Amino acid sequence: MRAGEDDVRPPTDLRTDIPHPARMYDYFLGGKDNFPADREAAERALAISPEFRTGAQANRGFLQRAVRQVTGQGVRQFLDIGTGIPTAGSTHQIAAEVSPDVRVAYLDNDPIVLVHGRALLAGAGRGTATVIHADLREPEKILANAEVREVLDFDQPIALMLVAILHFVADDQDPVGIVRRLVDALPSGSRLVLSHATGDFATPEQVKQARALYSNSAAPLVPRSREQVAAFFEGLELEEPGLVTPPLWRPDAPLKEGDDRAPGWAAVGIKP
Ligand SMILES: C[S@@+](CC[C@H](N)C(=O)[O-])C[C@H]1O[C@@H](n2cnc3c(N)ncnc32)[C@H](O)[C@@H]1O
Numbered sequence: 001m002r003a004g005e006d007d008v009r010p011p012t013d014l015r016t017d018i019p020h021p022a023r024m025y026d027y028f029l030g031g032k033d034n035f036p037a038d039r040e041a042a043e044r045a046l047a048i049s050p051e052f053r054t055g056a057q058a059n060r061g062f063l064q065r066a067v068r069q070v071t072g073q074g075v076r077q078f079l080d081i082g083t084g085i086p087t088a089g090s091t092h093q094i095a096a097e098v099s100p101d102v103r104v105a106y107l108d109n110d111p112i113v114l115v116h117g118r119a120l121l122a123g124a125g126r127g128t129a130t131v132i133h134a135d136l137r138e139p140e141k142i143l144a145n146a147e148v149r150e151v152l153d154f155d156q157p158i159a160l161m162l163v164a165i166l167h168f169v170a171d172d173q174d175p176v177g178i179v180r181r182l183v184d185a186l187p188s189g190s191r192l193v194l195s196h197a198t199g200d201f202a203t204p205e206q207v208k209q210a211r212a213l214y215s216n217s218a219a220p221l222v223p224r225s226r227e228q229v230a231a232f233f234e235g236l237e238l239e240e241p242g243l244v245t246p247p248l249w250r251p252d253a254p255l256k257e258g259d260d261r262a263p264g265w266a267a268v269g270i271k272p
Helices: 021-028 036-048 051-072 091-098 111-121 139-144 146-151 175-184 204-214 226-233
Strands: 077-081 103-108 129-133 159-163 191-197 264-270
Touching (some): 036 051, 051 159, 051 264, 103 111, 103 146, 111 129, 129 146, 139 146, 175 191, 191 226, 226 264
Parallel strands (some): 077 159
Antiparallel strands (some): 191 264
């Protein structure tokens, strides 16, 4: 794999004293790539609602089923922004189970993701997957990035993965416009695989507490309603079953009580 040009950073840049969403998410998923500040914040989140953990697991399940689905439909390229710390069942691993010729550009703005991504991809063939330091809030830079262009052919369908990331982009940073600019750059037949945290099923007090907790982290949390999440898919055709809670998106196991109230919305859109 190749490293992004500015992803070789001194360990001090990891800012282990500040809770990071990627490392809190890793903790929720049972990973070991987190520090005391992350664990403390994650435990406080779990005290607000145990759904931070079950929601993370459900979201990861959605990601994997969606990757299987779109790869099965012939999509071979993934632009996965907000990669997270790689755990088993990352996009390139799931996609490779369906087809060996997939190409994945992983992008994240957290340096720890790059460190782990390098290790994970060390065995991957050149051109298969790459990890790049980039920020979703700068879509033009992402689209112009030479490494992204080297891995992905923008004349062929691309699955744009924005899974559990847009709730870290505030309204005044124009999240809908960011998604539109990225989708506009993709050819017909491309997919938008997106999930997003919601407070639709939580009490106002739980939402307030969760927002307050993340306001002290590296990225504030902005839960959005189903209607607000639907706006990201404007102009796209939604795959069945449409915009649903993550466990309800093409489940491959029996549903559990409360799955229809999981704290997120998820869908896959197809660019006509
Ligand atoms: C909750 S994790 C989701 C990981 C993975 N997509 C999944 O769903 O399993 C969110 C990831 O988005 C990254 N992230 C947050 N804001 C970002 C931004 N503005 N640009 C790039 N990455 C960002 C975090 O560093 C973290 O790795």
